[in-house]
Amino acid sequence: MRTLLVTGGAGFIGSHLIRHLLDHHPDYRVVNVDALTYAGNLMNLQDVQDDPRYTFEKADIADAPAIDAIFSRHQPEVVLHLAAESHVDRSILDPGAFVRTNVVGTVTLLRVAQKHWADKLSDKVFYHVSTDEVYGSLGAEGRFREDTPYDPHSPYSASKAASDHFVRAWHDTYGLPVLISNCSNNYGPYQFPEKLLPLVILNLREGKPLPVYGTGENVRDWLWVGDHCRAIDTILHGGRIGQTYNIGGDNEWRNIDLVRRVCQLFDELTGRPAGTGERSITFVTDRPGHDQRYAIDATKLQTELGWRPQTPFDAGLRETINWYLTNEAWVAAVRSGEYLRYYEEQYGSRLS
Numbered sequence: 001m002r003t004l005l006v007t008g009g010a011g012f013i014g015s016h017l018i019r020h021l022l023d024h025h026p027d028y029r030v031v032n033v034d035a036l037t038y039a040g041n042l043m044n045l046q047d048v049q050d051d052p053r054y055t056f057e058k059a060d061i062a063d064a065p066a067i068d069a070i071f072s073r074h075q076p077e078v079v080l081h082l083a084a085e086s087h088v089d090r091s092i093l094d095p096g097a098f099v100r101t102n103v104v105g106t107v108t109l110l111r112v113a114q115k116h117w118a119d120k121l122s123d124k125v126f127y128h129v130s131t132d133e134v135y136g137s138l139g140a141e142g143r144f145r146e147d148t149p150y151d152p153h154s155p156y157s158a159s160k161a162a163s164d165h166f167v168r169a170w171h172d173t174y175g176l177p178v179l180i181s182n183c184s185n186n187y188g189p190y191q192f193p194e195k196l197l198p199l200v201i202l203n204l205r206e207g208k209p210l211p212v213y214g215t216g217e218n219v220r221d222w223l224w225v226g227d228h229c230r231a232i233d234t235i236l237h238g239g240r241i242g243q244t245y246n247i248g249g250d251n252e253w254r255n256i257d258l259v260r261r262v263c264q265l266f267d268e269l270t271g272r273p274a275g276t277g278e279r280s281i282t283f284v285t286d287r288p289g290h291d292q293r294y295a296i297d298a299t300k301l302q303t304e305l306g307w308r309p310q311t312p313f314d315a316g317l318r319e320t321i322n323w324y325l326t327n328e329a330w331v332a333a334v335r336s337g338e339y340l341r342y343y344e345e346q347y348g349s350r351l352s
């Protein structure tokens, strides 16, 4: 058995990744280390919680003694590091939390891994899951490559850029075997509703305004979360140590076009007259420092490792909309307390 330690496994991508690993690797044990912040939710993992190959450890990645004890207890050979503060708008409201988790937390993990693995580094991997936002903002042309210079603008992307640099520094300075991937926007079930797609789907369900920042012309590249997990698996098993791989969906959408498409699919799936959803679109004050366009060139991952996105966008959107419509208990649990306060601060209106 091989033991993998996944950080942030109770979040959106982390929970999909744990399910993927348990499904595809019968000889893997997975230890999920998560602090259960507002974004962490063990309901995301209800279907695997009784699997004897799965263990949950509640801990903060910036808490060195706690992480050290977890390494001693489980002796992982692989770290898949996803724990992070992940929402750009929250990083504008409270940047300190992003420095603490994304920078200090990552460095804490690196130090503990190095300490525990120092005697035999050769069969270990520290895999850092990062974002395309570290590369900054594109104009109408071009795509991010692995050698695109870093140019982060938000406190979130600056903290992720810093964490990437520290991971590379641990490789170059101490020989820690690392892998890094930088991925575009993920979508799918279990995404916290602060993010654009679940927010729009849930507001559509309730007939609330659909807030589109600025003029809605910012562009993002969307990837089904399961395709991202498959890419991480592919890179973990075939990627060259010390390298970075970009992951993207080759699927660019202007926000306004995406929101309109979700409205159309939502009307179709719920049997409402066409055009109903779109009437709720509301243009609101833009995000400060809003990056204009992200686009990923994933040629390296495609040619070296043969990965390609597989889920057609409309099929993934339909599945996502249906999931949010049929998982009311999950929705009710996450849209409470802290989230209601955040929503009011961010959008100046109440959800309930």
Ligand code: NAD
Binding pocket: 007, 008, 009, 010, 011, 012, 013, 014, 033, 034, 035, 036, 037, 038, 039, 040, 041, 059, 060, 061, 062, 081, 082, 083, 084, 085, 086, 087, 101, 105, 129, 130, 131, 132, 160, 182, 183, 184, 185, 186, 187, 192
């Ligand atoms: P998420 O916000 O849904 O989940 C983050 C998880 O990390 C939560 O379970 C939370 O409890 C946990 N966490 C936060 N602070 C912690 C701490 N100090 N100690 C331990 N656990 C902590 O995030 P996500 O969207 O699943 O993103 C996961 C990773 O993937 C992040 O590193 C993010 O930067 C990266 N990423 C996300 C996307 C995307 O579109 N969502 C795209 C590219 C990269």
Ligand code: DAU
Binding pocket: 086, 087, 088, 089, 130, 131, 132, 133, 183, 184, 185, 186, 194, 195, 196, 197, 199, 211, 212, 213, 214, 218, 219, 220, 255, 287, 294
């Ligand atoms: O590119 C990868 C990144 O994608 C990840 O690293 C981040 O963790 C993830 O949150 C996501 O960042 P974005 O800022 O692109 O995602 P978000 O869903 O917040 O916003 C998508 C776009 O929609 C962005 O241009 C801002 C816009 N938006 C967002 C919200 C929440 C709106 O117009 N209205 C909204 O209410």
